[in-house]
Amino acid sequence: MTEVPPEGLTISAAAEMSGLSVDTLRYYEKEGLTLHRPGRSPSGQRRYTEQNVAWLGTLVMLRKTGMPIRDIKRFVELYRVEGSEADRLAILQAHRQHVLDDLDEVQTHLAAINRKIDYYNTAVMQGK
Amino acid sequence: MTEVPPEGLTISAAAEMSGLSVDTLRYYEKEGLTLHRPGRSPSGQRRYTEQNVAWLGTLVMLRKTGMPIRDIKRFVELYRVEGSEADRLAILQAHRQHVLDDLDEVQTHLAAINRKIDYYNTAVMQGK
DNA sequence: ATGAACCTTGGAGCGCGCTCCAGGTCAAGC
DNA sequence: GCTTGACCTGGAGCGCGCTCCAAGGTTCAT
Incomplete structure (x- = not known):
């Protein structure tokens, strides 16, 4: 359905797919809202995998239903806690x-x- | 149903009835969101009539459904335009x-x- | 008559969620 | 080789909708 090449998407492509802005993507990452940080190209540019983009969908879902950034952050942090x-x-x-x-x-x-x-x-x- | 004495309600009573804060009531008035400004007691305190309180209900309805202050202001201003x-x-x-x-x-x-x-x-x- | 409670104004401050900017790096095309 | 454009970072700025504060006036109960 979605086509993400193995080398990953640029931030602008990920922005377009998620419906967020490039700035918002970087802001979310800075705030610790990413489940996994996107990888980097040899020159340091972000590369979004299918998994990265899928999580952006989750973030959109939570934000559009009114969950504050702060609460989303706590939610994400739980993913790093086993069990x-x-x-x-x-x-x-x-x-x-x-x-x-x-x-x-x-x-x-x-x-x-x-x-x-x-x-x-x-x-x-x-x-x- | 609602009991507003003829001399009107104090701002704190109007706040309680509308579910807004006293500060918000004054803020809305400052922003020109009131259909009619509440009257004043001899000493200069606001006195809210039934009509005033009813309009607060309209403001709550519009705000809670996401209408920005700016748009509400335009809407109110139309009430001052005949026809x-x-x-x-x-x-x-x-x-x-x-x-x-x-x-x-x-x-x-x-x-x-x-x-x-x-x-x-x-x-x-x-x-x- | 003293103190608490409530009101007044003008203006400052704040939390949120982005959004934008400066200054720099890098890759590709002409 | 040079320009163009997309990307990078850190940090400043902004629009919104309140929310709070200072300084002062009035009212009321004890």
Whole structure:
């Protein structure tokens, strides 16, 4: 599906695939959010493997659902601790609940938006 | 339902009712997000009417669904323009679409979170 | 009448998540 | 050989949305 050559992708290619910016990729790495740091070409440029890019997808998933950088960092660090699977699972489950609560709140407010739109449509716009 | 005495609520009471902080209330007012500025007591303290508090609810609705302060300001300003109902409606409808797109994206990522949780549950945690 | 609680203003400060910049290296193409 | 362009690093800067602070006024309970 995704085609990552064996020598790896440049940072700009990885950025494009992940939907993040080049600067954000370097920033995430600096913050310790990478599961494995990408390798380097002989001249020192980053080379992203399929695995590297896959993890970027995880980062996008967590960020887009509102997990702060700080919390993602803690999550990643658990991957370096042996036998921490239960802890990682707990974090994911807690985050899942967080997302569900968030969705619920937004949907409630969305209903209010819909009511306001209806109000404009029926009570205000009939004279048009 | 809500009980606002005729002389109005203090800022701390309005804060509690709206779920916003006292500082945020003053900040919103400074930024021009209020539909009507709250009145003042003889000594200069803000007094929030039922109408004032109701508008705070609208502000919360828009903020919690991700509308930036800047956009809310534009929306409020339309209330001061006569015959701008169609424009206000358009803004609400555009925002509604924005919220729907957002919800969609979050739900997609939520599905990925669920898959990751399932992975931990089935493939990793069975030994415990 | 003393002190606590609450309010006022203007403005500074802050946490977050990037985003941008300067100055430099390197590889490829003309 | 030279230019172009993508990459590197460390660090500064920024937009957002509050949040807090200082200095002062008022109100109220004991």
